[in-house]
Amino acid sequence: MTTNTPSAGNVDSMEAARSTIANLPKKRRLITAGFYIVCLVLGLIIGYANNPGLNELMTFIATVFTRLFSFIAVPIIALALISTLAKLGKDSSSGQIFGHTVFYTLSTTIVAAVVGAILFWVLQPANVPAEVAGMSTTEPVQPTSYYDHILSVIPNNILQPFVSGNVLSVLLIAAAVGMALAVMPHNERRTAVLNTLVGLQDVLFVLIRWILVILPIGIMGFTAQLVAQLGEGVILGSLATYFTVVIGSNLLQMFVIIPLFLIARGLNPLRIFRGMLPALAVAFFSKSSAGTLPVTMASAENNCHVNPKISRFVLPICTTINMNGCAAFILITSLYLMQNAGIEITLTTTIVWIFVATIAAVGNAGVPMGCYFLTISLLSSMHIPVILMGVILPVYAVIDMIETGVNVWSDSAVANMVNKDLSHEINELEQKEHEAQVAAVAALGAESLVQEAGNANRNA
Numbered sequence: 001m002t003t004n005t006p007s008a009g010n011v012d013s014m015e016a017a018r019s020t021i022a023n024l025p026k027k028r029r030l031i032t033a034g035f036y037i038v039c040l041v042l043g044l045i046i047g048y049a050n051n052p053g054l055n056e057l058m059t060f061i062a063t064v065f066t067r068l069f070s071f072i073a074v075p076i077i078a079l080a081l082i083s084t085l086a087k088l089g090k091d092s093s094s095g096q097i098f099g100h101t102v103f104y105t106l107s108t109t110i111v112a113a114v115v116g117a118i119l120f121w122v123l124q125p126a127n128v129p130a131e132v133a134g135m136s137t138t139e140p141v142q143p144t145s146y147y148d149h150i151l152s153v154i155p156n157n158i159l160q161p162f163v164s165g166n167v168l169s170v171l172l173i174a175a176a177v178g179m180a181l182a183v184m185p186h187n188e189r190r191t192a193v194l195n196t197l198v199g200l201q202d203v204l205f206v207l208i209r210w211i212l213v214i215l216p217i218g219i220m221g222f223t224a225q226l227v228a229q230l231g232e233g234v235i236l237g238s239l240a241t242y243f244t245v246v247i248g249s250n251l252l253q254m255f256v257i258i259p260l261f262l263i264a265r266g267l268n269p270l271r272i273f274r275g276m277l278p279a280l281a282v283a284f285f286s287k288s289s290a291g292t293l294p295v296t297m298a299s300a301e302n303n304c305h306v307n308p309k310i311s312r313f314v315l316p317i318c319t320t321i322n323m324n325g326c327a328a329f330i331l332i333t334s335l336y337l338m339q340n341a342g343i344e345i346t347l348t349t350t351i352v353w354i355f356v357a358t359i360a361a362v363g364n365a366g367v368p369m370g371c372y373f374l375t376i377s378l379l380s381s382m383h384i385p386v387i388l389m390g391v392i393l394p395v396y397a398v399i400d401m402i403e404t405g406v407n408v409w410s411d412s413a414v415a416n417m418v419n420k421d422l423s424h425e426i427n428e429l430e431q432k433e434h435e436a437q438v439a440a441v442a443a444l445g446a447e448s449l450v451q452e453a454g455n456a457n458r459n460a
Contacts, residue, residue, distance in 0.1 A: 047227025
C-alpha cells in the first residue's frame with residue numbers, strides 16, 4: 001500500500017517557495033518598500049526626461065521582465081492545474097470549486113459588460129470625423145469563425161502550446177492530464193508522477209521569489225516607458241468621450257462593482273486590495289494577466305491566506321476566462337465602431353452584444369493587447385469596418401494597463417470568494433486525507449511489528 005505523504009524536505013521546500021516579500025521581517029519589508037518607491041520615482045523622472053538612450057534602456061528592462069513573466073507563466077498554469085486536479089480527485093470538492101469559479105466569473109464579466117453598455121448609452125460618444133479616421137489604417141484582418149477559434153485550441157502536438165504560449169491549449173492539456181491522474185489507481189507510479197509535479201512547482205515558486213526581489217527594477221522600466229508614451233500626446237479630442245466610457249466603466253468595475261461582490265460575501269475589499277497590491281502593480285505595468293499569474297498566486301496565498309488548493313485551481317482558470325476589462329472594451333468598442341459605420345444602436349443590439357462580449361472575453365488570452373486583436377478579429381468576421389481601431393491603437397496601451405489591473409483584481413476577488421465559500425470543505429478534506437495517511441502509516445507499522453514478532457518466534 002502506498003501513500004502520498006510528502007517528505008519533510010518537500011514540505012520545507014514548498015514553504016520556502018511560498019515565502020515572498022509579505023513574509024519578510026518588518027525592517028526588510030520597509031527596505032523593500034523604499035526600493036519600490038525609489039524605482040517608481042526614477043521611472044517617472046526618466047520617462048519625463050525622454051532621453052533616447054535612457055528610453056532604449058528602459059524599454060530593454062521592460063522587455064526582459066515581460067519575457068521573464070511569460071517564461072514562468074505557462075508552466076505555472078499547467079503544473080498548478082494538473083497537480084490540483086490530480087490531488088483533489090473524484091471524491092473531493094473539485095467540482096464545487098469549478099462550479100463556484102464559473103459562477104463568479106460569468107457574474108462579474110456580465111456585470112462589467114452591462115456597466116459599459118450603461119455608460120455608453122448615458123454619455124453617447126460622438127462619431128469620429130471621416131478625415132480623422134482616414135489618417136490611420138489598420139492591416140486587413142482575416143475573418144475568423146468560432147469554429148476556427150475552437151480548432152486553434154485543440155493542439156496537434158503536445159509541446160506546441162507550450163512553445164507558442166497558447167494558454168487555452170495549455171489549459172486543455174493540463175485539465176486532461178490532471179483528470180487522468182485523478183482517476184488513476186493510487187499506486188507507486190501515480191505517486192512518483194505527483195511528486196515530480198510538486199517538485200517542479202516548488203522550483204518555479206523559488207524562481208518567482210527571485211523575480212519578486214528584483215521586481216522594482218522592472219517597475220522602473222515599465223513606468224518610464226509609460227510616461228514617455230504619454231508625453232507624445234496621442235489622444236484625439238474627437239475620441240475623448242469614447243475613452244471616458246471605456247476607462248470609466250473599468251474604474252467603476254474595479255472600485256465599485258467588485259468590492260460590492262466581496263462585501264456581499266462578507267469579505268473586506270480593502271484588506272484584500274492591500275494584500276493583492278504586488279499583483280495589481282505588476283498587472284498594471286506588464287499588461288498581461290497571464291504573465292502576472294505567479295505574483296497573483298503568491299499574493300493570494302501569502303497575503304490573503306487563500307488555501308493553495310483553491311488558489312492554484314481558481315487563478316489559472318480565471319487568468320483565461322475571467323476578463324472583466326476585456327468584456328467592457330469589446331462591448332463599447334464594437335458599439336462605437338458600429339455607430340461610426342452608420343449602424344443604428346438599439347436596445348436589442350446592445351443586449352445581444354453584452355452576451356457576445358462576455359463569450360468573446362471568456363475566450364481571450366491574458367497577454368498584452370490580446371483584447372485589442374480579439375476585437376479586430378471579431379468585428380472583421382462580422383464585416384464591420386475596423387479602420388477606427390488604428391486611431392484607438394496609440395492610446396490602447398493605457399487602456400490595456402487599466403483593463404489588466406481590473407482583470408487581475410477580479411481574479412483575486414473570485415479566488416477569495418471561492419475560498420470563503422469552500423474553505424471549510426477543503427479543510428475537512430485535508431483533515432480526512434491526513435487521517436487516512438496517518439492510519440495507513442500506522443497499519444504499515446503494525447504489519448511490520450507482526451512480521452518481526454513472527455520472525456522472532458520462528459527463530460526461538
